[in-house]
Amino acid sequence: MGLIEQLGADKVRSMNLREPVVVPRDATVRDAILAMREGDLGCAIVVDDAHKPVGMFTEGQLREELPFSPDMVNRPVARYMADRFPWVNEDDAVEVVLDAMRVNNTRFVCVVDADGKLVGLTGQKGLMEYIAETFPRQVMVQRVGGTPYPEDREGA
Amino acid sequence: MADSNQNSGGVPDPNFEDPLSQYDPPEYSDPLEQSLVEEKVGVLQTQPYESVPPDATIREAVEKLIRIHHACLLVEEDGKLVGMFTDRDFLNRVALEYEELADQPVSSVMVKDPVYVYETEDAAATLSVMAVSGFRHVPVLNLEDKLVGIVTPRRVTQFLHEHASPE
Numbered sequence: 170m171g172l173i174e175q176l177g178a179d180k181v182r183s184m185n186l187r188e189p190v191v192v193p194r195d196a197t198v199r200d201a202i203l204a205m206r207e208g209d210l211g212c213a214i215v216v217d218d219a220h221k222p223v224g225m226f227t228e229g230q231l232r233e234e235l236p237f238s239p240d241m242v243n244r245p246v247a248r249y250m251a252d253r254f255p256w257v258n259e260d261d262a263v264e265v266v267l268d269a270m271r272v273n274n275t276r277f278v279c280v281v282d283a284d285g286k287l288v289g290l291t292g293q294k295g296l297m298e299y300i301a302e303t304f305p306r307q308v309m310v311q312r313v314g315g316t317p318y319p320e321d322r323e324g325a
Numbered sequence: 326m327a328d329s330n331q332n333s334g335g336v337p338d339p340n341f342e343d344p345l346s347q348y349d350p351p352e353y354s355d356p357l358e359q360s361l362v363e364e365k366v367g368v369l370q371t372q373p374y375e376s377v378p379p380d381a382t383i384r385e386a387v388e389k390l391i392r393i394h395h396a397c398l399l400v401e402e403d404g405k406l407v408g409m410f411t412d413r414d415f416l417n418r419v420a421l422e423y424e425e426l427a428d429q430p431v432s433s434v435m436v437k438d439p440v441y442v443y444e445t446e447d448a449a450a451t452l453s454v455m456a457v458s459g460f461r462h463v464p465v466l467n468l469e470d471k472l473v474g475i476v477t478p479r480r481v482t483q484f485l486h487e488h489a490s491p492e
Contacts, residue, residue: 171353172358172361173356174355176489202416202421205416211416228396229396229412231412231416231420232387232390232391236388236423236427239423264489270478271482271486276461293481293482296482296485297452297456301452301455301457304362311441311443312439312440312441313407313441
């Protein structure tokens with residue numbers, strides 16, 4: 170099966186989904202920043218009491234707003250979150266993730282179950298990992314100031 | 326000069342064995358795979374790129390990111406890549422201390438050892454580097470180690486979309 174066909178056949182649930190950083194509606198921007206740092210993620214998902222996503226707050230939004238309004242860190246994140254954000258169902262095809270990222274011009278995509286509850290996060294990194302599995306090889310990772318070293322990708 | 330697989334009379338040598346006769350060319354399941362493996366990183370679109378010098382202030386770097394609506398600036402000195410400043414660095418090292426840090430040089434908070442690829446590498450290798458390293462922005466250097474571009478998430482998404490949905 171080719172990569173194009175695979176993108177249309179594989180389900181989102183087969184991807185290596187990330188554990189989302191979740192904050193409640195009444196969390197402050199500071200709470201969200203600390204949670205994103207702790208989770209090593211560039212976005213926080215605001216969920217309601219039923220664990221359904223109601224908003225997304227990203228590092229890009231933070232960078233756009235904070236220089237003009239340093240006090241925002243003490244205000245509710247719900248004031249700054251995007252209430253329109255990309256999401257896919259875990260049973261959607263992987264190609265739906267690609268469409269969601271392109272249409273919304275974002276790197277992050279929420280994954281929900283049949284009840285609309287948040288079950289994971291994917292996006293640019295998840296898609297790169299998925300595609301890289303198609304091309305198993307020894308990857309030369311080169312860093313400025315460092316010695317190039319190879320890392321093996323495992324996969325099909 | 327006589328062709329090596331012909332004798333001096335110009336008649337093909339019956340004992341000549343084509344060294345490529347046992348070569349099996351790679352087979353690809355679809356044009357996307359073929360393009361990723363056979364084309365160089367430039368097929369992903371690597372230009373333009375935006376950069377600042379290492380002595381630019383954090384305020385200048387952030388204001389530039391806002392102005393150009395990008396998530397990453399390369400830090401460049403004399404044409405050489407010396408670092409990278411991204412939204413993630415802003416989140417992790419600057420956001421809660423912005424007023425105190427804004428006039429410090431961007432070099433104090435940038436990633437000093439960004440992962441890069443050479444422009445001679447193929448597109449699939451570049452995507453694999455992104456997957457392995459976790460860096461979403463990957464600078465591109467030429468063989469003289471000069472900075473010539475960057476692969477960004479948006480450009481990769483656009484490339485994949487164009488090839489996965491050719492209609």
